[in-house]
Amino acid sequence: MAATHPFRDELIATASTIGTPGKGILAADESTGTIGKRFANINVENNAENRRAYRELLVTTEGLEEHISGVILFDETARDTVSDGRTMIECLTSRGIVAGIKVDKGPRNVFSGIEGETVTQGLDNLDVRAAEYYAMGCRFAKWRAVLKIDVASGAPSALAIHENAVTLARYAQICQQNGLAPIVEPEILMDGTHDLATAVAVNVKVQAAVIEALHEHNVLLEGCILKPNMVVPGQDCPTRASPQDIAKATITTLRRTIPPALPSINFLSGGLSEEQATVYLNEMNKLPGRPWTVAFSYGRALQKSVLEAWSGSADNVPAAQAALLERAKANGLATLGQYESDGTVAEDSSLFESNYVY
């Protein structure tokens, strides 16, 4: 007998709203440690008031709703308020932006026999937390699994693929039972020497395992969002790939694995520069054969310029908000294949961080 989804219609509506063409997701769910790294780059102290002021800047940006359909928050921000007393969540939902919440507890080592492989934690008590977040006004959730490619050691191992696929599916099932549309994020890191063809092969294997696990757990694909990495050659591969090659490899991978029932694919930026992330997305949206919305859920590639413009000063809030709008608009256009690049897709401004596992 088919499994029932008590929130079926709402989950489908949420995923469809997030997948509105021309829009994407702002990933502002950095945990306290991760936002500390971002603040350190701009010499801002990582304290509660600075985190609150920075997130207020993001969620109160006028016109954000024209390009952003959803914002992912960290628990602290979801409970925080802006200066006029409204909750951060109200600031978003009052303008038609769906509020989301990171519910994973980060990756931990998994004993696969390969150094550095992880599985993500956070299933304990997830049903209780998901119900609370729903009551607070959140309507979608996010869980990031982290895998790596290392041809020499055989990573990702079958164990890492299986464990992460199953935990992603279990998380998705629990969220859907509690009214939150799950973002399923199996991130394969850019680290490595592998070429683009190897990246395609590994990405196909991982995505296929994730989809199989979602089916096994009776997850409603129509009420789900996929957040994959773009398919690129390893950071240390001497043979680089053009934006067109990357777009083709990524869409080919997804066409082989992701059913059209899943409405929206929202990429992570994974260490790409702001311009690379926009240009690659734009190239994908020029290709034929995309049965899903192909959009973004960027953290670093939407916030780098914003953080630099802000630099911790209230005087800089208008400039920082203008920077956010500029990147959001560029990526919104890229979801339609209408972004005009100035041609500078340099890798020297890359936001890549080796082994991005916190």
Ligand code: 5MM
């Ligand atoms: C915004 O960063 C998110 C939170 O990371 P931590 O759990 O490490 O604090 C992260 O999951 C993010 O949503 C994705 O990695 C996408 O962000 P990028 O920067 O890759 O676009």
